[in-house]
Structure formats: structure tokens, C-alpha cells
Amino acid sequence: MEGLVVRVSDWSETSRIVTLFTREHGKLRALAKGGRRLRSPFESSLDLLNHDRMVLIRKTSGGLHLLTESSQITRFSGLAKDYQALSGAYLVAELLGDWVEENDPHPGLFDAAIGCLKDLEQAACADGETEKGMPKWNPRDRLVVLELALLIDLGYRPELTGCVGCAKKAEKGSAAFAFGSGGLVCRGCRLDQRGWRELPERCWKLARNLVAAIELGGNGWAELSVSEESARREVRRWLGEYLSWIRGRRPRLMGWQEE
Ligand SMILES: [Zn+2]
Known part of the structure; x- marks a missing residue:
């Protein structure tokens, strides 16, 4: 089977426990006997994100x-x-390790995660295209589209076309997003909601x-990468809050990207 190493811990002097996000079976935890030896049957394939x-x-x-x-397919x-x-x-490894359940396959999300890691690696290697030592684009933006794909795949698709209370279509101006209902709420319906912004x-x-681009089979990146930084920043913040609200805590590795 094919999988991504999303967590590694030592089990004994010579063995490791690895948490894998596999394409076929979702998350699995496995013991790798001899996984800590230099000359093990696994060589270096059990490192995080392999x-x-x-x-x-x-x-x-x-x-x-x-x-x-x-055996290693890609090492990034x-x-x-x-x-x-x-x-x-x-952060990709953390999200997959925390959000996906054991033995619950999500092949689309698996492919999206591999695509995201490839893009992040490409950004990291983009020599000569950087300004002040930073990649041309913010890696956190690439995470945004993966986070949305994760939410959609795991049943937390945000409803952004109309009010989740009365179905009134969202039109112009700012709108309120209710975290508990996972969608927009109109002025009248927001009074019933706790936790909205x-x-x-x-x-x-x-x-x-x-969301529409991801649901059409794309990854949303083409859409996001040409949008205005101010809109991207707001989407990053809102999504961070929504993810944190659902899990009851902020992803540990989300702190580094705060502006
Ligand atoms: Zn309403």
C-alpha cells in the first residue's frame, strides 16, 4: 500500500511506531521492528513526511x-x-495525523496532500525567484486550499452561498460566518448562533x-494564487479560526504563520 508518514515515535531501543496516512485505508498505526537501526529493513523510509x-x-x-x-517513493x-x-x-502532517480517523480512507485527500507537499517543496527550491529570502508566494496560502479540501472531505464543508438558517442568498457586503453551523448566517438568523465572526x-x-474549484476536481490553487493579498490574509485567518473551533484547539504548527 501507499502511505505518507505523518508521525513517528520511538518504541524501544530498536523499534519505532509510525502513524501512516495511507491512500487505501486512511490512517494506520504500525510497529516497525528494527526501524531505529542504522541498517534496518526500512532504511530511511520511516522519516516524517516520507x-x-x-x-x-x-x-x-x-x-x-x-x-x-x-520503500521510499518520494522524500520531499x-x-x-x-x-x-x-x-x-x-502542519500538513499534523492535520492529517489529528483529523483523519483510523481505517477511514480518503484517497482524494491523500492525493491533495501529496500535491501540496510537492508544491511546497517546489517553492522551497525556487532559487533566484525569491525576494528577501522568502519564496515568491506564501506557503501558508498553499495550505489554505489543502485545509479547505480536508474540511470538505471530512464533512465540514463551509456553506458560503447563503444563510444556513433561512437560505437567504448572500449578496453584497460583509457577512457573518457561524462556526457551529459551519456557514454564513444573515442578520436575522445570527441572533440564534453562538460563535460567529x-x-x-x-x-x-x-x-x-x-470551495467550488475544489469540488470541481481542482485544488483551488490557481484561483487563490492570483487573488489579492488582503483577501488571502482574511481567508487564512478565518480558516484558522474555523479549524480551531471544530477541534477545540489551534493546530500546534499554525502559530508560525501568524502575522
Ligand atoms: Zn437567515
């Missing part, structure tokens, strides 16, 4: 699966060239277009 092909002996009664073989080693891109990639028109419109 994209591997692997063989598992699956346990049916819960508990850890046993990883018997693993170029990420190390840029701190922001690398932090973004760690105002979204400027450019923010909810951009987010709505991104």
Missing part, C-alpha cells in the same frame, strides 16, 4: 499493525531549504470560489 510504498501485517482486533517492508528533501515551506509541510465580502467570495 511518501512510501509499504507492506503491513494488519491486525484485525485493534492494536498496532506490523510493518514488514517499506527539498523542503529543508526553506523554513516556511518546511513548517507548512509539518464577520467576514468581509472579498473574504467569503474568495473562499466560496475556492
